[in-house]
Amino acid sequence: MPIPDWMRLPRANAPQERDATLWERCPKCSEMLYRKDLEQHLWVCSRCGHHFRMHASDRVHMLLDGEFQEIAAQVAPSDPLHWTDKRTYPAKIAADRIKSGLTEAIVVGTGTLAGQRLALGIMDFSFRGGTMGSVVGERLVRLFEHALHHHFPVVLFTASGGARMEEGMLALMQMAKSSAAVKRFTDAGNFYAVVLTDPTTGGVSASFAFQADVIIAESKASIGFAGRRVIEQTIRQRLPENFQTAEFLLEKGQIDMVVSRHELRDTLARLLGYVAPATVPA
Amino acid sequence: MNVIVEREKGLLELEARIAELRSVAAAQSVDLHSEIGVLEAKATQVAQEMFGAMTPWERVHMARHPRRPLGSDYLLALDAFDELHGDRHFGDDAALVGGLARLAGRNVVVLAQVKGRDTKQNIARNFGMPAPHGYRKAKRLMELASRLGLPLVTLIDTPGADPGIASEEHNQSEAIAACLTTLAGVKVPVVATVIGEGGSGGALALGLADYVIMLEHSVYSVASPEGCAAILWGDAAKADEAAARLRLTSDDLKKFGIIDEIVPEPLGGAHRDSTQTVADVLAAIGGALDTLAAHSPQELLDARYAKYRKMGAFLDTGLPTVGAR
Numbered sequence: 001m002p003i004p005d006w007m008r009l010p011r012a013n014a015p016q017e018r019d020a021t022l023w024e025r026c027p028k029c030s031e032m033l034y035r036k037d038l039e040q041h042l043w044v045c046s047r048c049g050h051h052f053r054m055h056a057s058d059r060v061h062m063l064l065d066g067e068f069q070e071i072a073a074q075v076a077p078s079d080p081l082h083w084t085d086k087r088t089y090p091a092k093i094a095a096d097r098i099k100s101g102l103t104e105a106i107v108v109g110t111g112t113l114a115g116q117r118l119a120l121g122i123m124d125f126s127f128r129g130g131t132m133g134s135v136v137g138e139r140l141v142r143l144f145e146h147a148l149h150h151h152f153p154v155v156l157f158t159a160s161g162g163a164r165m166e167e168g169m170l171a172l173m174q175m176a177k178s179s180a181a182v183k184r185f186t187d188a189g190n191f192y193a194v195v196l197t198d199p200t201t202g203g204v205s206a207s208f209a210f211q212a213d214v215i216i217a218e219s220k221a222s223i224g225f226a227g228r229r230v231i232e233q234t235i236r237q238r239l240p241e242n243f244q245t246a247e248f249l250l251e252k253g254q255i256d257m258v259v260s261r262h263e264l265r266d267t268l269a270r271l272l273g274y275v276a277p278a279t280v281p282a
Numbered sequence: 283m284n285v286i287v288e289r290e291k292g293l294l295e296l297e298a299r300i301a302e303l304r305s306v307a308a309a310q311s312v313d314l315h316s317e318i319g320v321l322e323a324k325a326t327q328v329a330q331e332m333f334g335a336m337t338p339w340e341r342v343h344m345a346r347h348p349r350r351p352l353g354s355d356y357l358l359a360l361d362a363f364d365e366l367h368g369d370r371h372f373g374d375d376a377a378l379v380g381g382l383a384r385l386a387g388r389n390v391v392v393l394a395q396v397k398g399r400d401t402k403q404n405i406a407r408n409f410g411m412p413a414p415h416g417y418r419k420a421k422r423l424m425e426l427a428s429r430l431g432l433p434l435v436t437l438i439d440t441p442g443a444d445p446g447i448a449s450e451e452h453n454q455s456e457a458i459a460a461c462l463t464t465l466a467g468v469k470v471p472v473v474a475t476v477i478g479e480g481g482s483g484g485a486l487a488l489g490l491a492d493y494v495i496m497l498e499h500s501v502y503s504v505a506s507p508e509g510c511a512a513i514l515w516g517d518a519a520k521a522d523e524a525a526a527r528l529r530l531t532s533d534d535l536k537k538f539g540i541i542d543e544i545v546p547e548p549l550g551g552a553h554r555d556s557t558q559t560v561a562d563v564l565a566a567i568g569g570a571l572d573t574l575a576a577h578s579p580q581e582l583l584d585a586r587y588a589k590y591r592k593m594g595a596f597l598d599t600g601l602p603t604v605g606a607r
Contacts, residue, residue: 080595085514134594163504168529172504173593176490179462180590205455206483225454226445254453
């Protein structure tokens with residue numbers, strides 16, 4: 001079966017250093033890690049357990065049994081504000097498409113995880129910092145509407161710096177748009193789980209990320225509403241090291257569980273199993 | 283420093299001079315008609331030049347003007363208002379006030395973000411930045427409105443949701459996210475009005491509505507111009523440029539279909555005639571409620587979903603050619 005184009009792209013278009021080098025240095029413990037091992041270990045440092053940020057296509061491979069049927073792939077960004085700062089918005093989009101191998105900051109579609117059908121959306125920080133603009137909102141809503149129609153559970157992986165400034169208020173409105181879609185979907189008795197990955201902040205954390213029935217966070221992921229720098233500037237003091245980590249949120253009762261990437265697929269499989277339509281024993 | 287406050291000083295002096303001449307004319311029965319007329323013409327001309335066409339950045343300052351009518355001024359102008367306090371769990375947030383009210387002949391639930399008029403009030407009201415327990419109180423009252431069949435009226439005026447340590451510990455994200463799903467599902471008409479600053483997600487938490495009104499010189503933005511400039515230009519001093527780029531004015535947002543109606547302000551801004559401005563806004567809200575009252579709960583829900591479903595600007599025909607313009 002054909003692999004969608006975007007899944008092949010990252011390998012063809014990945015930045016030079018990522019392809020050229022055989023080694024990656026762990027940013028946490030400085031261990032030199034053999035790239036092939038790192039890939040096999042789901043981009044988790046074998047020495048200290050640091051979770052590297054993971055490409056959306058790697059996550060799809062990690063989670064699904066087989067094929068991923070992407071939807072709304074043709075939904076692409078436009079430039080409604082004719083935005084320019086140091087660069088134009090279209091120039092930034094073009095550069096990020098090459099850098100990330102993705103067409104936007106989220107991919108959505110359907111597939112099977114441990115034999116169970118689901119609608120899956122994965123955000124990727126390497127495209128515009130995972131920011132939510134019109135395309136992220138539209139792809140999300142199409143995913144939720146598709147899942148509602150087919151009674152699939154929805155699992156979303158979040159990674160985002162918040163709303164995308166280059167789309168102005170149209171970006172902020174995606175919080176409202178996605179929330180409305182979540183509300184319709186969950187009110188109809190469907191199951192929605194989120195996996196918060198590093199980092200999840202701003203307009204994404206303050207909308208669909210925290211509207212899920214079950215909220216999981218990847219180990220050590222940074223999660224919060226306001227950015228760390230904003231808070232430090234506001235209170236004029238340094239924040240504790242563990243502030244806004246997955247573990248901190250668990251302690252404060254904000255999320256259901258912290259899960260290591262190695263356990264993620266099995267955890268999701270069990271969760272989907274609990275909420276699967278009841279089968280009558282033979 | 284507020285650029286509007288600086289700029290209007292000369293105008294205020296001119297107006298004080300006119301008032302002085304008037305009282306002299308009245309007290310001493312001298313005819314200063316022509317002098318007063320000249321000064322009045324001058325004042326009108328100056329006001330027209332200063333406020334006839336303002337830049338987006340000037341309008342940000344107008345929205346933050348220290349004498350601009352605040353949420354509390356609107357609450358005082360309601361036909362009746364009884365404040366309902368607290369989120370039932372943690373505390374009562376003075377930056378987000380709510381209660382039962384009478385407006386334009388209807389019983390409603392009102393939610394208003396309230397800044398302070400001076401430093402003391404601003405500290406008490408946290409500069410209009412609601413904390414999680416403020417949004418949870420709002421959610422409680424939204425649900426009350428829905429259950430009792432009372433239309434929901436929200437007044438938006440905040441620099442943004444509170445970004446402090448305690449707010450993170452109490453899950454500001456969830457508090458805002460829950461307001462959004464709640465508003466998406468309330469079975470009553472929702473009318474939101476931006477009366478001053480519509481600061482990002484903290485404003486939107488009260489802004490998912492069937493009908494959205496903006497006071498002419500209020501602003502509504504995905505990020506503060508200062509914050510946007512710091513992030514994208516690495517220079518907060520570029521805030522004026524960011525304000526222009528962000529398209530945060532009422533006329534731009536009406537063009538984008540993000541808001542439905544603009545209530546005009548007096549020349550020189552709402553604070554030049556607060557009583558009239560507040561009355562105009564309440565009348566516009568009343569008009570919107572009249573229109574929405576004709577619809578059944580299901581019609582409202584369907585129309586609300588459709589309204590937000592189509593928000594956004596994107597291409598649906600595949601990718602544009604890669605390459606800078």
